[in-house]
Amino acid sequence: MRIGELARRTGVSERALRYYEEQGLLTPQRRPSGYRVYGDADVAAVRRIRILLGAGLNTAQILEILPCIVDEDGWLTPDCPELVDALRQQRDRIDDAIGELETTRANLDTIIGSEKAAASRGTRPPS
């Protein structure tokens, strides 16, 4: 199949599919015309890529752990320690991000709830 069909069958834009190839995630054959030719296996490959991207991994990280994945009933099964490791690290990063967001939210609450802010917001006398 050509890029258009793969795009339709995966719901991923042609732009993204070409990008994945550029990142080494997909290596479709080429017709003499230059057109990319994908196999049925690429449909599953794209799904795996989407899942990993959804887990917050970048294409470089996915490229490294892609061969560690075993396709099993539409889901992913970590097949080697590298993948489990990458996923754990990603989990830790999420924890850090959550922590920073909580700090930012606390800062906003301080500003919003401060006496001065409340005064200038609602108790301004007519001039």
Next chain:
DNA sequence: CTTCTAACA
């Protein structure tokens, strides 16, 4: 009509 590369009001 579909795909390709390259580039960005």
Next chain:
DNA sequence: TGTTAGGA
């Protein structure tokens, strides 16, 4: 990533 120009 989207979009688009210009070509095959």
